[in-house]
Amino acid sequence: MSLAINAQHQKSRQNAEIYKNPIFAGDYPDPSIIRDGEDYYIVHSSFNYYPGLLIWTSKDLVNWRPITHALKKSVGSVWAPDLVKYNNKFYIYFPANNTNYVVWADTINGPWSDPVDLKIGSIDPGHFVDNKGNRFIYFSNGSYVPLSKDGLSVTGKEIHAYDGWKIPREWSIECFCLEGPKMIKKGEYYYLTVAEGGTAGPATSHMVISARSKSPFGPWENAPNNPIIRTNDSSEKWWSKGHASIIDDVKGNWWMVFHGYENGYYNMGRQTLLQPIEWTKDGWFKMKEGIKTEDEIKKPVGQSIKSDFKLSDTFTGTQLNQQWQFFDEYDSQRITFSSNGIKIKGKGKSIGESSPLLCTPSDHSYRAEVEVEIEGNGSAGLVLFYDTKLYTGIAFDKENIMAILRVWQFPTEKGVNKRHLFLRLEKKEQVVNMFYSMDGKGWLKIENSAEVSSFNHNVLSGFMSLKLGLSSVGEGSVTFRNFVYRPK
Secondary structure, eight states, X not given: OTTHHHHHHOSSOOOSSEEESOSBOSSOOSOEEEEETTEEEEEOOOBTEESEEEEXXXXXXXSOEEEEEEEOSOOSOBOSOEXXXXXXXXXXXXXETTXXXXXXXXXXXOOOOOOEEOOOOOSOOEEEEOTTSOEEEEOTTSEEEEBOTXXXXXOSOOEEOOOOOOOXXXXXXXXXXXXXXXXXXXXXXXXXXXXXXXXXXXXXXXXXXXXXXXXXXOOOEEOTTOSSEEOOOTTSXXXXXXXXXXXEOTXXXXXXXXXXXXXXXXXXXXXXXXXEEEEOTTSOEEEOTTOOTTSEEEOOSSOOOOOOOOSOBOOOSSSOOTTOEEESOOOGGGEEEETTEEEEEOOSSSGGGSOOEEEOOOSSSEEEEEEEEEESSEEEEEEEEXXXXXXXXXXXXXXXXXXXXXXXEEEEETTOOOSXXXXXXXXXXXXXXXXXXXXXXXXXXXXXXXXXXXXXXXXHOSSOOOEEEEEEEESSEEEEEEEEEEEO
């Protein structure tokens, strides 16, 4: 399966000849990609989800399988990482908590280091190397700083080098917002690819901008065909297209990996997209003629590796599977693994305080259900979670079934008096229905349903998306078994 989660909901399956966007369905923003021989590796922003920075691998840019999380220690909300291979080591640079960090490993499989604080602000670090082998980082403000030879510290002050491309005032954008600098060297030129226009706001905001120079420090010449790609109208399928990296495949063909929101499904977050580019005779790149982002597109060459990645989980393993992340922190002391399920100690007084266990749905409509058992004075929930201040779903304690509507939680079925139940959410487009069962066979719908289209960044900020979550709240613990996710 192509990021198997992508293939699950697309009627036009990725096959040997064609693919259809997205290559990562669901919340996979700010892609950073490299090619190492015949292998591609990609990582995305992981925000407040831990473990973070999940690295994926592919041999054809379309079919992906996860390798490992590179970040275990919580350092805040992780934005726009940059994945790098240099001198046979791997690095990921990323901003969080008003500074920038780096993690590194001798092999892509890890183990990855704890995060090293570079003690410098700005966002969206983009690593590059000059022709003498010196290392630097560009930031979103168009400035760069020198790095030490090992890449683990900043050795000088910021120097401003690039002002971006001037956006016509009559265009509908969110902000100028120069972001996401990525650099490659091709021929005699360095090419700097950035995003402008704002990553959200109007559908027409985000865009990809290119500039080139014979020096990585400028002066930079903006491409005559800027923007390289942009959503031109809100009627298009993919909105706010931007934050791109360009990469060559093993046959010398070139591709752009970027992200965008799906029209009508803003609450799924920014999804990863792939499109071919081509080079002009005068040394600029452009989108390949006659191909739209929503088209069926001829697939890059390369083996279609198989992936067993899925959201369903029996919870009978000895470690957390790669589809799962806790909100805010990964506290291994809260978790007990056994053949009888995963037991999570209660935390906080509400779902928002409980650091729920989350996964990323990949479909417009789906059904999720789980078997749950409570110990002590706590409650368990199956929720759709945006952030600590907004979530919806179904929960229960030892007495009552509770509905959660936009954080408002109340008993909806009183006196059930069960510690062992089954919970289900059914999402059809943007409406969510909620169910419980005594035996996992006969299901009872509660009277409450939710409409979740507004659970998105343009309403709530934060750049988050609607995740599926399992919560353990209060004094006690909750055992979860047999989580099942099915597209509808």
